[in-house]
Amino acid sequence: MKRVYLDNAATTPMAASVIQTMTDQMTNDFGNASSTHAFGRAAREVLDNSRHVIAKSINAADDDIIFTSGGTESDNTALIQTAFARQKLGKHIITTAIEHQAILKSAAYLEEQGFEVTYLPVDRNGNISLADLKAALRADTILVSVMTGNNEVGSHMPIHEIGELLKDHQAWFHTDAVQAYGLLDIDVQRDHIDLLSTSAHKINGPKFLGFLYKRNGVNFPSFIKGGEQEDKRRAGTENVPAIAGFAQAVQELTTEEKAHRQAKYHDFKQYVVDQLTANGIDFEVNGALGTDNLQHVLNLWIKGISTYILQTNLDLGGVAVSGGSACTAGSLEPSHVLIAMFGADSPRVNESIRLSFGRYTTKEDLDQFVTVLTKTVQRLSKK
Known part of the structure; x- marks a missing residue:
């Protein structure tokens, strides 16, 4: 795998x-x-x-x-x-x-x-x-x-x-x-x-x-x-x-290279959103998809499934994502960022995952993420 x-x-x-x-x-x-x-x-x-x-x-x-x-x-x-x-x-x-x-x-x-x-x-x-x-x-x-x-x-x-x-x-x-x-x-x-x-x-x-x-x-x-x-x-x-x-x-991070990475990551974000939509996943993006943002970060609310279950199943499927900042992800506390954005009572704070792309990320990596996430959501939705 x-x-x-x-x-x-x-x-x-x-x-x-x-x-x-x-x-x-x-x-x-x-x-x-x-x-x-x-x-x-x-x-x-x-x-x-x-x-x-x-x-x-x-x-x-x-x-x-x-x-x-x-x-x-x-x-x-x-x-x-x-x-x-x-x-x-x-x-x-x-x-x-x-x-x-x-x-x-x-x-x-x-x-x-x-x-x-x-x-x-x-x-x-x-x-x-x-x-x-x-x-x-x-x-x-x-x-x-x-x-x-x-x-x-x-x-x-x-x-x-x-x-x-x-x-x-x-x-x-x-x-x-x-x-x-x-x-x-x-x-x-x-x-x-x-x-x-x-x-x-x-x-x-x-x-x-x-x-x-x-x-x-x-x-x-x-x-x-x-x-x-x-x-x-x-x-x-x-x-x-x-x-x-x-x-x-x-x-190695020239002005041209930085612009190239931002554009590439923006395409990655849109690709993931499009693929999840096509697969019928009930989700929303936490934040905006605009080109002015940091394009390497994509935070997704996968409705009805806890962050812990999502992370665990993705990891078992060979895909590493996060539930938020690495400095707090080891705790059981919900994301303070999502709480500030949506309120402590929002289901988003306990049902969201963060993807973040890098220099070596490929579209094949994104396909594997989409496949594993889709299978996870479909399996859990039947229970």
Whole structure:
């Protein structure tokens, strides 16, 4: 039985070119980038070159990139360090109800420390209202954190408009771009972004690595205490081979390649919808199918069948999908994103699955998904 992987929003397989780059670096440039001898200088050159490639991908300066252990650390650092560094200017923070848990749990922690957090609601397509954001913005707001694209339903937030709104306000603008980076065109200068988080393993790079973009002039103490790596902004010896692999993955994501993937994934989504409709499956899409969204994510409400049963039967049929974010899918709690969109009493929150496409997804993979899902629904409907 062929095993089909349709959970790329959770993580992606490393590209062969990334593995080769990392292997070469581990073999040849194993020095500590903080050492002053020849081995250290060689590692430092790889580190600097990789930083330049990654900075260029979002139109940032090299010095604005801080390597971290991934999206969670980047999100935690952006929220918590901003809050404590700027609390004399105010203690109000704005975010959304559908952020990743790395943001929501950081926000909850800050509330325990005496900060006030406004959670913007979303509509049935998973979008916030700019009017709601404007209404929530106050003189004492010090940070606005809105994800670029949602990891469960693919909604794409109005990042440019938010940046324009905040460019003359004291609040710093942070965006969690973990799902969007590598698919959408991101320009931190154009969109007036002060802080941005990413993770390498979402773009066929290595796990346990990401970066935090921090605009020049946005200053707070290092979140990780220790040495003076990353220009004293993030302690800990840099993982140079993994960073080189990250840069390799980024280099392969040209503007043309990103547009190509978005178009391909859009076709995949429409194909799945058309095939399920033709097979008589009673379902609805959670979110919108518009071309502006993250096209690699397709969230489906399969009416009358629980998420757990759907996932289990698909897995037995060789198809891996998700019930939501990988960071919460192991729990029995329903998706907070779907609750925010449809309400806690909606059957969608317990009867939905998420497909997410990637670099190596094929139409044959989608055919296997449709076949297994159709058989599952037909069998269970007879009981």
